[in-house]
Amino acid sequence: MASTTAASDRPVEDRTVSKVAVIGLGAIGGVIAGSLAAAARHDVVVCVRNGIDRLVVERPDDVVDVPLRALTDPADAAPVDWVLLCTKAQQTVSAAPWLVRLCGPQTRVAVLQNGIRHTDRLKPLVGAATVVPAIVYYNGERLGVDRVRFRRAGEYDLAVRDDIDGRAFVELLGSAPMRILQSDDFDTLAWRKLLINAVANPITALTLQRQAVFRRDDIKALCLAILEEAAAVGRADGARLAPDEPEQVLATLLTYPPEAGTSMYFDRLGGRPFEVEALTGAVVAAGARHRLPTPLNGMLLTLLRAISDAASERSKGDG
Ligand SMILES: NC(=O)c1ccc[n+]([C@@H]2O[C@H](COP(=O)([O-])OP(=O)(O)OC[C@H]3O[C@@H](n4cnc5c(N)ncnc54)[C@H](OP(=O)(O)O)[C@@H]3O)[C@@H](O)[C@H]2O)c1
Structure with missing residues (x-):
C-alpha cells in the first residue's frame, strides 16, 4: 500500500x-x-x-x-x-x-x-x-x-x-x-464472461468447494459438457465464440487460485439468495429462445433455484 x-x-x-x-x-x-x-x-x-x-x-x-x-x-x-x-x-x-x-x-x-x-x-x-x-x-x-x-x-x-x-x-x-x-463486439464479451460465471458459480456453490474443485478430472469433464451446451446457445444468440471456447474457459478457471471462492459460493455460505437468473437462468432462457436444449444447465438451474428460494424464504421469516 x-x-x-x-x-x-x-x-x-x-x-x-x-x-x-x-x-x-x-x-x-x-x-x-x-x-x-x-x-x-x-x-x-x-x-x-x-x-x-x-x-x-x-x-x-x-x-x-x-x-x-x-x-x-x-x-x-x-x-x-x-x-x-x-x-x-x-x-x-x-x-x-x-x-x-x-x-x-x-x-x-x-x-x-x-x-x-x-x-x-x-x-x-x-x-x-x-x-x-x-x-x-x-x-x-x-x-x-x-x-x-x-x-x-x-x-x-x-x-x-x-x-x-x-x-x-x-x-x-x-x-x-x-x-x-x-x-464493437460487446455481446461476445458478455457471453464469454457469462460462460465463466455459468460454471464457476454453480459448481462452487453446489459442491460448497472453492476453485480447487476444478482440479478434479470428473468436474473438468462435467464443466466442459456444461460449457459446450452453453456456448452453442451463445453462438445462436449472436456471440462469436471460438470453436474451443469451452476449453479456453476451463483453462482460465484453472489459472484462478485454488483457495479463491465465487460470489455464489459465498452467498451459499452466508445463506443468501443467488444471482441465478442472470447467470444460469440467462443461458437456459437463451436456449429456449433459440429452441436449443439445455438439459445440463437446466438441471443446475433447478438445483440453484431450490437453494436460493429457500434462502429467500428464510430471510423473509427472519425479517
Ligand atoms: N464482486 C466482484 O468481484 C464482481 C466481479 C464481477 C462482477 N460482479 C457483479 O457485480 C454486481 C454487483 O456485485 P457485488 O459483488 O458488488 O455485490 P454486493 O457486494 O452484494 O453488493 C451489492 C450492494 O447492493 C446493495 N443493494 C441491494 N439492493 C439495494 C437497494 N434496493 N438499494 C440500495 N442498495 C441496494 C447491497 O446493500 P446491502 O449492503 O444493504 O445488502 C449491497 O451493498 C453483480 O452483478 C456481480 O455479479 C461482481
Whole structure:
C-alpha cells in the first residue's frame, strides 16, 4: 500500500462535472464510488440502505479514504447525469424506487452487473433514460461496512460498447484509475464472461468447494459438457465464440487460485439468495429462445433455484 490520499486534499479539475449516483455500495459499487469520490471531479452521491459518511478503498497502488454523501431515502433523490447500478441482478427490482427518482430523459444508467441483455432487464425501470451495459472484470471485495478492496483481474477493469454512450462512460471514469475496454463486439464479451460465471458459480456453490474443485478430472469433464451446451446457445444468440471456447474457459478457471471462492459460493455460505437468473437462468432462457436444449444447465438451474428460494424464504421469516 503506497499511500493514503484524502479526496478533499485534491483540487477539483476545471472540466465538465457530472452528477453521479451510485446505487448499491457493495464490492463493485464501493470500488467505483470510492474511486470517483477520490478523483474529486464529479458530484457523487451513493444510494444505500444504511447510512455511511466515509469509505476506504484499498486499491492496487494506494489506499484512499474518502468522505461520501449518502442518501437512504429515494424521496430525497433527484435526476442525475449518471446512475451507476451496482446491486446484484436479483436486487434490481428493489432499486426501482431509486431509479424512478434519479432518472430523467438525459440520464445514462450504467449497469455494472453480470449477465447479458442488461438493456432488456433495465428498460422497464428507467423511463426515458439510456441504459449503458457494462462488463465488470475487476474483483471487488467488501472488507467491512466502510472498507472495500479493488483487485485487478486482467488487462481491463470494465468493458462497454464502442458507441457514444460507451465513450461517455470512459470519459466519466477518466479521472478514476479504471482501465476500460470499448468494444464493437460487446455481446461476445458478455457471453464469454457469462460462460465463466455459468460454471464457476454453480459448481462452487453446489459442491460448497472453492476453485480447487476444478482440479478434479470428473468436474473438468462435467464443466466442459456444461460449457459446450452453453456456448452453442451463445453462438445462436449472436456471440462469436471460438470453436474451443469451452476449453479456453476451463483453462482460465484453472489459472484462478485454488483457495479463491465465487460470489455464489459465498452467498451459499452466508445463506443468501443467488444471482441465478442472470447467470444460469440467462443461458437456459437463451436456449429456449433459440429452441436449443439445455438439459445440463437446466438441471443446475433447478438445483440453484431450490437453494436460493429457500434462502429467500428464510430471510423473509427472519425479517
Ligand atoms: N464482486 C466482484 O468481484 C464482481 C466481479 C464481477 C462482477 N460482479 C457483479 O457485480 C454486481 C454487483 O456485485 P457485488 O459483488 O458488488 O455485490 P454486493 O457486494 O452484494 O453488493 C451489492 C450492494 O447492493 C446493495 N443493494 C441491494 N439492493 C439495494 C437497494 N434496493 N438499494 C440500495 N442498495 C441496494 C447491497 O446493500 P446491502 O449492503 O444493504 O445488502 C449491497 O451493498 C453483480 O452483478 C456481480 O455479479 C461482481
